[in-house]
Amino acid sequence: xxxxxxxxxxxxxxxxxxxxxxxxxxxxxxxxxxxxxxxxxxxxxxxxxxxxxxxxxxxxxxxxxxxxxxxxxxxxxxxxxxxxxxxxxxxxxxxxxxxxxxxxxxxxxxxxxxxxxxxxxxxxxxxxxxxxxxxxxxxxxxxxxxxxxxxxxxxxxxxxxxxxxxxxxxxxxxxxxxxxxxxxxxxxxxxxxxxxxxxxxxxxxxxxxxxxxxxxxxxxxxxxxxxxxxxxxxxxxxxxxxxxxxxxxxxxxxxxxxxxxxxxxxxxxxxxxxxxxxxxxxxxxxxxxxxxxxxxxxxxxxxxxxxxxxxxxxxxxxxxxxxxxxxxxxxxxxxxxxxxxxxxxxxxxxxxxxxxxxxxxxxxxxxxxxxxxxxxxxxxxxxxxxxxxxxxxxxxxxxxxx
Amino acid sequence: xxxxxxxxxxxxxxxxxxxxxxxxxxxxxxxxxxxxxxxxxxxxxxxxxxxxxxxxxxxxxxxxxxxxxxxxxxxxxxxxxxxxxxxxxxxxxxxxxxxxxxxxxxxxxxxxxxxxxxxxxxxxxxxxxxxxxxxxxxxxxxxxxxxxxxxxxxxxxxxxxxxxxxxxxxxxxxxxxxxxxxxxxxxxxxxxxxxxxxxxxxxxxxxxxxxxxxxxxxxxxxxxxxxxxxxxxxxxxxxxxxxxxxxxxxxxxxxxxxxxxxxxxxxxxxxxxxxxxxxxxxxxxxxxxxxxxxxxxxxxxxx
Numbered sequence: 032x033x034x035x036x037x038x039x040x041x042x043x044x045x046x047x048x049x050x051x052x053x054x055x056x057x058x059x060x061x062x063x064x065x066x067x068x069x070x071x072x073x074x075x076x077x078x079x080x081x082x083x084x085x086x087x088x089x090x091x092x093x094x095x096x097x098x099x100x101x102x103x104x105x106x107x108x109x110x111x112x113x114x115x116x117x118x119x120x121x122x123x124x125x126x127x128x129x130x131x132x133x134x135x136x137x138x139x140x141x142x143x144x145x146x147x148x149x150x151x152x153x154x155x156x157x158x159x160x161x162x163x164x165x166x167x168x169x170x171x172x173x174x175x176x177x178x179x180x181x182x183x184x185x186x187x188x189x190x191x192x193x194x195x196x197x198x199x200x201x202x203x204x205x206x207x208x209x210x211x212x213x214x215x216x217x218x219x220x221x222x223x224x225x226x227x228x229x230x231x232x233x234x235x236x237x238x239x240x241x242x243x244x245x246x247x248x249x250x251x252x253x254x255x256x257x258x259x260x261x262x263x264x265x266x267x268x269x270x271x272x273x274x275x276x277x278x279x280x281x282x283x284x285x286x287x288x289x290x291x292x293x294x295x296x297x298x299x300x301x302x303x304x305x306x307x308x309x310x311x312x313x314x315x316x317x318x319x320x321x322x323x324x325x326x327x328x329x330x331x332x333x334x335x336x337x338x339x340x341x342x343x344x345x346x347x348x349x350x351x352x353x354x355x356x357x358x359x360x361x362x363x364x365x366x367x368x369x370x371x372x373x374x375x376x377x378x379x380x381x382x383x384x385x386x387x388x389x390x391x392x393x394x395x396x397x398x399x400x401x402x403x404x405x406x407x408x409x410x411x412x413x414x415x416x417x418x419x420x421x422x423x424x425x426x427x428x429x430x431x432x433x
Numbered sequence: 434x435x436x437x438x439x440x441x442x443x444x445x446x447x448x449x450x451x452x453x454x455x456x457x458x459x460x461x462x463x464x465x466x467x468x469x470x471x472x473x474x475x476x477x478x479x480x481x482x483x484x485x486x487x488x489x490x491x492x493x494x495x496x497x498x499x500x501x502x503x504x505x506x507x508x509x510x511x512x513x514x515x516x517x518x519x520x521x522x523x524x525x526x527x528x529x530x531x532x533x534x535x536x537x538x539x540x541x542x543x544x545x546x547x548x549x550x551x552x553x554x555x556x557x558x559x560x561x562x563x564x565x566x567x568x569x570x571x572x573x574x575x576x577x578x579x580x581x582x583x584x585x586x587x588x589x590x591x592x593x594x595x596x597x598x599x600x601x602x603x604x605x606x607x608x609x610x611x612x613x614x615x616x617x618x619x620x621x622x623x624x625x626x627x628x629x630x631x632x633x634x635x636x637x638x639x640x641x642x643x644x645x646x647x648x649x650x651x652x653x654x655x656x657x658x659x660x661x662x663x664x665x666x667x668x669x670x671x672x673x674x675x676x677x678x679x680x681x682x683x684x685x686x687x688x689x690x691x692x693x694x695x696x697x698x699x700x701x702x703x704x705x706x707x708x709x710x711x712x713x714x715x716x717x718x719x720x721x722x723x724x725x726x727x728x729x730x731x732x733x734x735x736x
Contacts, residue, residue, distance in 0.1 A: 043449065046449040050450070050453055053453070054460065058460070099698070126698060130699075133700075229590065234674030234691075234695045235698065236699025236700065238699075260493045261700075262490065262699065264490060264493070268675040269677065271679070274590055274592060275673060275674030275685070275687075275695075276592075277695060288591050289591065
């Protein structure tokens with residue numbers, strides 16, 4: 032009663048006002064903090080070149096992120112790179128390709144990593160923001176078809192043969208049983224039972240789905256009208272024969288637990304978990320197993336003249352890599368990509384990124400299951416793409432070889 | 434006297450500082466709702482309410498409607514609550530009425546441990562262990578004997594509404610049960626004595642006690658519901674992730690959190706797809722709010 036009096040009344044309001052001011056300050060602080068991009072402090076770099084290795088002593092922090100597929104290999108590259116250049120710190124967030132690209136566009140990451148090249152819409156956004164960006168392939172991927180057919184033994188019945196057309200029809204629900212004449216015709220060594228095919232696919236948005244659907248779109252045009260993307264609307268789900276597994280481990284578990292099912296995983300996962308994969312009919316009509324050699328021999332047949340220039344829109348490049356000609360070529364092959372700005376104002380950052388990319392392309396320390404780019408692609412990237420990186424308009428490679 | 438007065442004065446004034454955390458919480462909740470709404474405006478403008486009423490998720494043609502996920506969320510959480518009610522009630526009663534002291538302590542610790550497990554562990558356990566086990570025994574049995582009921586009318590795969598519901602039911606049981614257990618142990622001794630005085634036995638004591646703490650039981654399940662409907666990873670690993678609306682709980686389905694966790698990593702932001710995901714998150718929030726309001730209403734009426 033006696034507390035709320037004139038003097039104390041003022042004190043009461045004072046406290047309320049102080050609290051409101053405090054909250055405003057905190058809020059404003061958080062707001063500006065979340066909006067402030069990293070302040071750039073251009074410093075002159077001190078570099079000395081020895082005969083083979085460049086000494087780079089400026090301390091630089093590079094933030095990268097995106098694809099979860101590339102993460103184990105990326106961490107390996109980062110550790111090895113740190114040994115060479117202790118002053119450069121690189122952090123990689125394994126957040127997913129889409130998020131990686133979005134954060135690259137928001138200036139959170141200096142390097143975005145994506146299992147697919149930027150779609151035209153995002154590429155336009157990036158060009159608008161950074162004037163020019165460079166898309167750089169960093170590693171090779173492939174997609175394998177896995178299956179679970181009780182009684183089917185590859186060493187007796189011969190490996191399971193598949194074609195793009197049959198896969199397209201399975202995932203659209205046109206082929207619903209294993210004893211379909213089209214499947215029987217290319218697998219004469221096994222008597223298929225009249226069992227429903229359970230079609231397992233990825234439920235999370237994934238570069239694997241992107242590559243598989245793009246392959247079906249390219250190699251089985253007339254049977255695949257669903258389009259391609261990280262996620263598609265699987266017609267087989269609405270028939271009740273589709274299952275969505277989260278991640279490659281989810282797909283593998285669902286295929287393993289459900290007899291008469293079929294699914295797809297990336298090459299790396301199939302190798303590490305020693306899964307039985309099907310043979311796919313390639314462009315020249317041969318049934319080819321998923322092996323390191325069949326993937327690399329496909330890439331030998333890439334028409335480099337069709338490859339886009341460094342700063343071009345790369346959105347169509349995945350389709351160039353699929354269903355490649357050649358007797359021994361495995362048909363579903365892809366790259367994973369790094370996306371960088373063409374020009375960095377911070378000269379040290381530009382040099383650090385250049386050195387890191389060079390390390391990625393030339394380093395031989397590749398983890399089991401991953402495939403390094405073949406030499407023809409590495410040469411293409413080194414000569415036509417890395418040379419394009421600039422620091423304030425100055426090509427970075429000229430700064431280094433000085 | 435004067436001195437005491439001034440101390441009291443300052444204490445009273447200082448106590449206004451306690452308003453600070455309250456205000457921060459209000460601001461946080463408010464800003465979450467506002468940012469959810471702002472992020473989903475794009476979807477409402479382009480898709481209208483079809484983002485809730487159609488069943489299509491097609492990034493290729495840029496059309497989104499999460500009806501299957503909304504349906505699945507409700508089905509899965511209902512199964513989970515149905516499973517969790519007998520489990521958590523009987524656990525609470527057993528701990529308070531029957532368990533010897535040592536066993537009681539052990540069981541309480543185990544139950545608390547269950548509540549603190551990372552949910553991804555439940556998910557992988559469900560995916561690799563429970564799914565093949567239940568498919569081989571329970572699901573197949575249900576299908577073979579009861580497939581004339583629409584609830585069990587599809588041949589079992591393993592991952593399904595039912596599997597996700599069972600996993601979720603196990604996960605939320607420690608939460609519901611710990612609240613019921615604690616309230617149960619606070620029941621005044623006079624009630625127990627009264628029941629004994631009437632010459633009634635243990636069964637009647639339990640019945641009277643349950644009635645006595647009815648509203649706490651309901652709020653225990655509301656908390657469990659809130660935790661259940663937002664569960665992402667464990668459900669995403671076990672629900673089958675097929676955009677599928679069917680009365681059969683043996684069929685694979687989808688839930689809103691599973692859809693969000695599956696899609697967000699590969700979604701470009703800002704985009705219509707991200708906006709549609711935010712719209713679904715907003716709906717999840719609304720469902721939770723409505724559930725809490727209903728529970729409050731029921732509790733108030735009960736008293």
